[in-house]
Structures are given as C-alpha cells and as structure tokens.
Amino acid sequence: MSLIDEVTREFSRLPGIGPRTARRLVHHLLRSSPEEGRRLARALDSLVDRIRPCRICGNHTEEETCAVCLDPKRDRSTVCVVESAFEVESVERTGQFQGLYHVLGGRLSPLDGVGPEDLRIEELLRRARDGDGEVREAILATNPSVEGEATAVYLETILRAEGVRVTRLARGIPVGSDLEYVDGSTLAQALAGRREM
C-alpha cells in the first residue's frame, strides 16, 4: 500500500469521514505548506500523549484532576452521569449545570460484551459512598437509546441502594422544532411526560 493510501485509510476510519473526503484531506495536506501538515501531526501527537481521564470523574484533562472537579464554586452534591466526555462538553455548553460529572466510558451492551465491570461504575459508587453523603443527587444523562436506558435502570438500582436521589433527563420535543416533523415515539413520550401549566 502506498503512503498516500495508508494515510487516506487512517482518515477514513474517523467518524463522519468517507473515503472521498479522506482523499480530499490527504490531497489538501499535500498541496499545502509542509508546516501545515507538521502542525497537525504535532497537535495529534500531543493530544494522545497529554490528554488523560480525570482521576475523579473520568472527564478529559491534561492534569491529574479536571478543571470542573477542581472548581471550588461547583456544587458537589449533584453528579451528572454521562456515557462519554463528549457529553460533558454538551452539558457544559448549556451553562445551566453547576454540579460535577461522572463519565462512564460507554454503556451496557451484552451483545458487544460490555458489562458493568467495563464501565467506570465502581468509581461512581465509591464517590457516592466515600464522600460522607456529599453526593445527594445523581442525574442520569445516558443516551435515550435502548442501551443507554438499560444503563440508567441499572445505575438507578445500585445508586438508590446507596441512598442517593436518582433523577433522569426528561425526554421530549426539541426546542425550535415543528410538531409536524417530530417522530411518533418522541411525541408519544412527550405526551406521557407532559406538565401542568
């Protein structure tokens, strides 16, 4: 395999990048100044070298502990449980959440051989137990997929046993969307979860 083919293949393994886009990226890099390619290579190199999971919550960080966990202004009694660090970013962007996070690193999926021992669940329990009752509420923010829901059910069972209040993100109609275009099952769930006005 030629070097060009090899790099093209590496690009096309990335999510959202098909073989055509991958080829375009490679040819773009070859056309640009050598410095552009080197800068990308260096950035990727340090990304994989320096980013690691936070020792407390599992979020991405360059230090031992992430900025959220270190921030004294955050509310330590509430922990938002997410599947991956990607979702930490999403929740942070809302600017509406002042608590801490816990990143599971995946979700239960027996078909793929993923059980509780493969996720950072033991760490979550330890946070609930060892914090001297500091963690009072766990907000389960796993995805609304079948696997995300089952993970939430499982976490609810074991967290409640620790005396933690367990809540789940509400489901419903996306803000700014038109009812006409909302799919049936989403609408059905939004109806079931309707609120008194």
Add this chain to the structure above:
Amino acid sequence: MRLAQLVLRSFRNLVDDALEFPPEGVAVVGPNAQGKSNLLEAIYYLEVLRSFRGAPDRDLVRFGGDVFRLQGRVVTAENDAPFQGGRPERTVAAAWQRSGGRKKVTLDDVETERLGDGVGHVCAVLFTPADLALVDDGPHVRRRYLDIVLSLSEPGYMAALQRYRQVLSQRNAALKAGGHSPQTHAWEPLLVDAGSRVTVFRSRWIDTMAASFSRIHEEISGGTGARMTLDSGIPGLPEGQLELEGVSEALEVALREARDRDVRLGTTTVGPHRDELLLLLAPGEGAQDVRRFGSGGQRRSVALGLRLLEAETIRRRRGREPLLLMDDVFAELDEARSMRLLDLLHRTAVGQVILTAPRKAEIRFRQEGIERWGIRDGRILR
C-alpha cells in the same frame, strides 16, 4: 388506490419498460417461467421494500447488473383518503446497488429519512399459492403476518416492534453473560415497555377484525365461520379487552417469575415473541385448530381469508381501496370455493386488480372487465 405507472430498470428477468396500467387492472397471461411472478414481486416490493419471496436484494438485480430501480406512480381513487397535503397521487421509488449494498427509497423524489417511512404507500395486498404456509407453518409465520399488517396500518407499531427485538436480544445476551444480576434485570423495564405496546397493538387488531374474519370465512367456505384469537406469550394476561397498564403488569410479573428458567436456558421464555395467532374452525365451543384439524380446502380458505382481512384492514385503517395482486390463486381452489371467492371479490373488491394466470381460461376474476397482457422472456406484450 391504483397503480398508474410502473417503471422497471434491471429487475430480475424483466425487460426495462414503463408500464401504464388501466384503472380497473390487467390480467397477465403467459406460460410459466416468463416473469409473471417477477412483475408482481416488483409491484409488491414498492409496498414493503423487500421481496415477498424472501429473496435478498442482490438476487433481484438482473444477472450481471449492479443496480435495480423500481418506480411506481400511485393514484387515489374517488373515495380514497388523499395523500399528505391533499395530493391525489404519489411516486414511490426504490433502488438497490450491489456495490455498497445500499438501498435508496424516495417519495415524490425526496429520500425518506428511514426505510420504514417508505413502506405502505401502494396499499397493495398480495395473494399467492404460497399463502397456504400462513396456516400450515409454525407460529412465526403468523407473527410475521401480524407484524406486516400492523406495520402497514398502525403508526408506531413498527417502532415498538423494532425496539422490542433490540431489547430482547440484549437481554438474551445478558442472560448468557451475567446470569442473575442487576445488570441482567436492568433490561426488563424496557422489555415491558416495548413488549406491552406490541401486545396491545396485536390484541386490539385481532379484537377489531375477528368478526370480519369469521364472516369472510363463512362466505368462502359456504358454511361455518372461523375464529381468530391471540394466544399470548405473556402468561396470566387479564381477560377481555387488553389495556396497556394491565399488560405491562402481567409482563413484568411474568418476566420476574421466569428469571430462574430464563437464566438456565439462556433465553427469554415469555413475551410477545412467543405469541401465536390461533385460527379456529367453527365459532364457539369445541372450536378446532385449523392447522391441525383442517382439510386441505379449509386451510386454503383460511389462508385466503387472512389476505382478504389484510385488504379490509387497509380499507378501514387507511381509508383506501387496496390494490389486489393475485398470483395464479385460483389454480389450487376447488370449484365451489373458487365460485364463492369470486362472488365475494365481485362484491367487496372494487379497486384495481393485477392478476396472473398461465392460460386465458384460468382468468377467473373479471374475465370480461379487464385488459389482457402477454409476457414472454420478461417482456410485457400489450
């Protein structure tokens, strides 16, 4: 509802063509192995987006080709419900490409977001001699019949069914990997949620259609009625009309009670995946399972009855007169049953009919009223 035009590209042995169908329908007459069933397969593909013979898409591409494409223009009849936006017609197209194995479905030239959004727009019901398997084969064929009829008539059914199947395979994998544990039990609330919705959809349809089923069978058989009931895969269901809440509770309890056995067997033993659609001869006391006790003629009548019931469902739930596709169905019926079936069709099926027969003499339905086309080596002669 009627099919006004069908455009064929590289489908099976059929020659590329744009066929204009007369409003009342057409009889395609020709010897075997010329492509009669392939033509009906093409039309019905646009209804369910797969082959009714269970053939994989790659087998549908003409030998040596890479892509097949089917395009149908359907038009609503006078009393039919219009399409979205009050439009009287719609174009459904489906294409499959061998390289890449991709299927593309469009409605009025816009690609559907999900394949499921593309099914059910032709409102066709297909009758074939192979329908006898609906009665003769195991419970899974009758579950598949329910699944197809309900997916095409009840919004939300297909989504509930797909979710149920996904959770079911996860729980089965969990039973094998984890045995008794909170992570195995975590799948149960999801299974209850999707499974009870599937069960309620099925039982409501059976309840609503049971009287029609009996009447149709009475008319074809010229005597006794027949009964259709759901033998649910959830033990301990409440009697009578099933409500979501009661079914959820029953399924929850059943799953909990089956845990030991399920762990031992490594599979889920209760739930709608174990449903059976029971078909019984003679209403009331002493009713007998058609599958076990029916004669050849009785089993064939019941199978036909299920197809006619499918047509009735389209009329009622979608407000459109179905397009009937009949693949040489009279060949297997005895004379008396054929006559009664014809009589029933004359009275109830007022829409378009596309039928096939090996010889002119075997066109039994609408002999006078419809155009005749020939077929040779995949070329339609009209």
